[in-house]
Amino acid sequence: MTDTIFDFNGSKNAGWSQPSPLTEDSPSHIPESMRRNRLPDWPRASEPELVRHYTKLSQKNFGIDTGFYPLGSCTMKHNPRLNEKIVQNPGIDRIHPLQPEAQVQGLLAIYYEMQEMLAICSGMDAVTLQPVAGAQGEFTAIRCIQEYHRERGDNHRDKVIVPDSAHGTNPASASMCGYQIIEIPSAHDGRIDLDALRSAVGEDTAAMMITNPSTLGVFEPEIAEAAEIVHSAGGQMYYDGANFNAILGKTDPGRMGFDAVHYNLHKTFSQPHGGGGPGSGPIGVKDHLSKFLPSPLVNRKELPSGDIGTVGDGFWYHWESPASTIGKVQQWNGNAGAVVRAWAFYRRYGRDLERMSEHAVLNANYLRFRMMNPNPDLNIHAMPIEGCPAEVVKHEFTLSMSPLKDVTGVTGKDVAKRLLDFGYMAPTLYFPQIVPECLMFEPTETESKEVLDKFAEDFHAILAEDPDIVLTAPHTTPVGRVDEVWAARNLILRYPKDEPSS
Amino acid sequence: MTDTIFDFNGSKNAGWSQPSPLTEDSPSHIPESMRRNRLPDWPRASEPELVRHYTKLSQKNFGIDTGFYPLGSCTMKHNPRLNEKIVQNPGIDRIHPLQPEAQVQGLLAIYYEMQEMLAICSGMDAVTLQPVAGAQGEFTAIRCIQEYHRERGDNHRDKVIVPDSAHGTNPASASMCGYQIIEIPSAHDGRIDLDALRSAVGEDTAAMMITNPSTLGVFEPEIAEAAEIVHSAGGQMYYDGANFNAILGKTDPGRMGFDAVHYNLHKTFSQPHGGGGPGSGPIGVKDHLSKFLPSPLVNRKELPSGDIGTVGDGFWYHWESPASTIGKVQQWNGNAGAVVRAWAFYRRYGRDLERMSEHAVLNANYLRFRMMNPNPDLNIHAMPIEGCPAEVVKHEFTLSMSPLKDVTGVTGKDVAKRLLDFGYMAPTLYFPQIVPECLMFEPTETESKEVLDKFAEDFHAILAEDPDIVLTAPHTTPVGRVDEVWAARNLILRYPKDEPSS
């Protein structure tokens, strides 16, 4: 095991070398009683030790760069390195969000372009880039919808409908706005059950939240009908854009009948979100909701002819506050660095974003085909069954490992752990919860045919393998299967455990 | 095994996306017969595939960042990350060496400062930064010495003396200048044998090349006498500066009586030289040799008072060609990027470079003590013996594994390979050649006491271990012991082997 950073006992009096303070007596300006008298017990290590420490830690971490990462619903695609280079520019890294507009015209121009692009791609009328994650986008949009109903005096709408296949953030976000959640069951084929929806909607319906393609990876063909049902009950339709990677240029939530949508820029538009973040979760809305959007948005006005402006396109970019704005959901203007990366990503495709979605869908269908059609000579214990029967899937798909569990006792989790031994990240496990022993695969467009072929082959090898090996997997990882119950029971959340005691 | 890059068969028509050529018809300006008609069979891979390919390759490579690297004579110290950041500055990365002086005052100022600093630290009078490696520095200095003798009409000096413990580049460099090599044996204690030297020098002596501390890691106390002997025979004294890390601020080659010296900036002043390079091998010389130095050097002149100049210090920096320059040894002005990194490294210590050497020597002596004093309860098969008996060593030391070989058959190489299993880079093996079964350890100043303690402990564990395990090591590396004879016999030097045939 790598030592923890607290095991270093390097230089006794180390500390990053810094220039001296400008004046010596400044601490005396703070009343004695307010002064800290015991410094935090932080590591005392030199740069050489820390570079090695973190390098070694990184070597015990799996990323897209180190292998195939088919984590369904998470769109773990390649992160173009250009984007990382761009955000090192002091014109983004060393910018303060409160600088006057005249000092940040370039950034505002990028914001404007991204607002426009996202609106176009989704069929929405207005976009804010402020929310910093998909979940925060959901929360923000539901807040807007809440204000929309309130303004209309529609104060009794206190319910939000979500399918039972919804991502956990959907109900959690709605509930943070004070809504009650109505969960409607999926039809037997995993798709939306219009009858169940019809009986769920009513005068108390504030909104329905749904994603399409669904969390099962299939396109809901009756989405327009669903929208119609919700709208006629006076509710708003909210599109969870986590699966946007499947449909760019092919259809859009506007056409499907949605009123609001969030984008996970860190999924569709790529974004290193190592360890789980940062993200960026802009939202787009139709006109009727736009005046509630968080403040500020970027707008622009044409300059007098002859004046090309700071960015050279003849426009003056400026912040603008929507008329009935809900205010702020993040203190500044969102994750600007993530927006700039996403902008660079978008520019690489431009109107060919459609190609990106095509390849995401091609890869998913291809992988599904490969996985469901093993070499007949193999002695597979039991084949998985599709989470949702469908001619084609979109950018991801689900498989139920139940047959394998029935025959061998090997669970979806065991298969997931065994995949780690083969050098893969495991697929998403047990989500959506409506598919028993669910594994969810999303290859993304940036994986080659060779990788997909090999993955399917290795998957089949696991299905054919001695179940004992799978049940006790992983075997080749830096640590063996980790005891999560132990962790929750012992709650060792820092070093040493019980300091500062309270 | 990681696939080779040629196993990718990604996009059929891939190729880095580039803007279109400015004009379309340009190829027609090249005569048909000169045009290439079969493109090279380079990989056809996308960025995602290549990032992963090289990331995976890197994971099969050992560096200072991943573990202790006690490779004697190579001074594998930590590479401060600041230095890497600095060389990304377009003021070095995007500079052409032929730009007029007015356009590169900042770079010239750094060159000037480095010339001065190296001269001060070594007791030399003039320094050139042009040689790009230690070996090239040797070659350059020997060429200068050659011209020096020639100019004095001393045309019969055709021999260069090196001790048998010298680094291979010393004789190789001298021989590239056309010199015959006289190798003198070391005394029984590994030190320079003054009698042998006396009988080797003569009217044909052009120079002696030697390093101090010697390649055995001990300081040659009679160095001044040796210089005296060579000088009185009319020869020049050349100092191989590979071991400079041991003596900064404590003594210098000037005091020892040397006429010329090379510095391995990539050792003493740190420098990432991944895979074996780049390096930087400036040389310093005494006045009498300075007019032969390669061209150009940097000099400066004071500006009229009031004019602070481009870099703000009141000086104008300019190139200058030594009167009887030997010309060039590299086409430009040396490895400027390496010089800038070394400058940043030097600035971090300033006059405290002495502390650096102290810690390098402290660590070496400490490690030697630890390694030679195992826990008496251990059942060690046989202890190594010192390559050179000495009260104290300088920045490195040698151990002979002969006793172990005698008792168990385990060679120095076996021990080296076994150390890899413990997560260490092996020490330098079988150099200097005068120590049988030699292992040479150089911990550098950037390793902590904990690392040294643990290394000694693991070393002892190997000495006590079942010899069969050691003889067949390594066991945990990405590949097992590699068959070097097979490689030399089959000579598969590209893929596929026999293309283009000739």
Place this chain on the structure above:
Amino acid sequence: MDQLPNLGREQEMLDIMGVSSMKDLFEDIPVEIRSEGTLPLPPPQTEEEILRDAERLLGANVNLDSRPSFISAGLARNFVPSMVPMIATRGEFLTSYTPYQPEVSQGMLQAMWEFQTMISELVGLPISNVSMYDASTSAAEAITCAVRVKSKKVDMPNTVYISELVPPHRMSVIENYTQGVGIDIRKIPHDEDGFLNLNIAAEASGSCAIYVEQPNAFGILDEGLLRLREVVGDKTAIIVGVDVTSLGIVEPPGNWGADIVVGEGQPFGIGPTAGGPIYGIFACKKDFLRLMPGRIVGQSIDTEGKTAYTLTLSTREQHIRRHRATSNICSNETLIALMGAMHMALLGPVGLETLSTRVLSSTRMAIDELSSVEGLELAFPKSPVFREFAVKVPGKSSEALSHIFELGVIGGFDLGQWWPDKGSWILIGCDERTSESDISLLKKSLTSWVEESS
């Protein structure tokens, strides 16, 4: 399009599947809702072209390092050691996701466990999560968390008292996070020295929580807060927002009774980045553990008893608890927190103290210099401050700021944007990069404004 490995091989793959064309893969989208034609967007660009445009656009921004700059207001113009971004962007860190599979995520998990320890040490509380989106959501979720924990136990359920000297943007976030669930927010005023009115604060006793900041929106360090526990009694949660950098010299709230400490982590690890990605810190006492937001890493063991790390207490989270989750957080700011951990580890205790002292000393020097300018007036001359202080200028602060920008100085923040009645106040922020010459330029340019406007 060098990003698509299967470009040009579509047919080969379709043939294997027995699908005839790419179009067939989208036949499941009903015709009525299919998009027509090409997206109305510009053509793709190459890396060279995008970089050129990026440099042009970002180059049009005035970056804080390009001139003396005194704008802070909740973010720090910090110095991040070079090692931090270089090592944190190693692919294994950069391109990983939430460590759902601990067996292949030990690196990030251990780093976050170490991060939790460092935050816990910093603020003097035993529990820390692995980051929130930013200081504002951290404050907001601390409040909703306290309400969850306290509502059933106090006289005033769903009620929280908040210092009125919280930056309005942060306050707005707090309002958004609290109003849907019906939390009643009551403001506590300050006296003329910018200190919290402890008499009114006493009314918070019996409510779920009181939220204060140390330093507050004017940079003021309020000694009275040390008595807050006394004032509000044992039942009401004390939540304190901090400037993390100050804690090398200022007593951490955990030591004077805070139940939850929140704040902006950005000064450790990353530049101001136009406001994000940054990260919020969130630390608390044990009683809040099971109802707190965000991800938490715990030490554990593997099947062979080897120490290992894993996400723990996930039952609080949305992917398990769904609408009863303690927060909706899924993506968070781990990668930035990792940078924070590296920066904190490099600083070490002594480095932190030096850093705090540097910020404090440049603040003091700026105060001393500006107080000697006739026509400028310190808004709170008697109060100790850290990093920031407010000055009153003749005329409108927005105009004063434009004037001094012309003279090459980014001169602070126009407090009129936050409080219309403070249209002639400027909030001046100092930091470890502030030099004597920066301060004298600021002084010179403000003096010029004073002269200009008199």
Place this chain on the structure above:
Amino acid sequence: MDQLPNLGREQEMLDIMGVSSMKDLFEDIPVEIRSEGTLPLPPPQTEEEILRDAERLLGANVNLDSRPSFISAGLARNFVPSMVPMIATRGEFLTSYTPYQPEVSQGMLQAMWEFQTMISELVGLPISNVSMYDASTSAAEAITCAVRVKSKKVDMPNTVYISELVPPHRMSVIENYTQGVGIDIRKIPHDEDGFLNLNIAAEASGSCAIYVEQPNAFGILDEGLLRLREVVGDKTAIIVGVDVTSLGIVEPPGNWGADIVVGEGQPFGIGPTAGGPIYGIFACKKDFLRLMPGRIVGQSIDTEGKTAYTLTLSTREQHIRRHRATSNICSNETLIALMGAMHMALLGPVGLETLSTRVLSSTRMAIDELSSVEGLELAFPKSPVFREFAVKVPGKSSEALSHIFELGVIGGFDLGQWWPDKGSWILIGCDERTSESDISLLKKSLTSWVEESS
């Protein structure tokens, strides 16, 4: 001093060893040669201070990307894909050394084996080493290598013919490398179109080697070289220096009889970097293998028969063969060659062709534009060129260049510095970054010079 982990623990370590003070560790240095007092150097600086100084000093340089620039003369103002430096600087690559222990160096070894393949493919010869210091030492060592291989077999041992159109700095390096060992160098002139005089080249027949460049120092592509094998016969080694970028469109010398191909690798992988670190390429036919310089990687197997890579043919090298080594190279330029490999791999065959075409097309456009300027004269109007071409200007080229620099253009290289009789010649270099507007600015500024000086 945040670089020394044992700072402050000296005594602890000394005590363990039983040494009383740090001084004792240096007692072995005789008093007479000990240094006195402190080094006369400035005090240590912190990372912040060094960075500030570095930015000030390097910022005082005029970087090529800051304005239209036409200086090339052997190096390329290239565009390096962002991935290259980011991945090549991963610590495992960056901080490794020569892969003496192949078991833990497979990454670099495999990458270099792949590099060898790419260079071999590029130039059309079967063998490549893993890099030389730069193009000049590559050329120099190719010549000494050819002499080693051929001297015993030819009529004129120790004799080599060299085109006189080799850049003088490179020629100087060649002279240094050859004169110690007594190699006789004879120059071959060119005709008025800049083509090699093949009649005189024929005299090289019977010598050890002939060294030519394609394109030559004036950027000229010389069709006559295709007949060189015919002209010099079978025994004399043909060594060709190339512009690597040209080989996407120009026939590689391996295909027309070259025995050794050398050149500057820099256009693939790294910026011009003020002249280094860069790397030379060195490729040859099999007959030269055992006497060639530099490191070579071979495929091999491990104890279990698994494919593995290792340095091979080390018996040529100084650490084994000492003074009989084929070169003194120890440190080389592997890390830069790694960047080259990444860049080449990203380009792929088609990308290379596009790149070559881009460079050629901007060269052509610049020629077309400048030839329309009255008062400027192309030095070799009839000869095909790649990347560079020479123009004659009125007056001194150094003055012309100063003039156009004032107008914002880095206008090329003053050939008078290489050949005093060409004091009014400018060598103009174009590349993939040259834009139409760059060319029109060059034209405008040169036109202004013509007007000024008439």
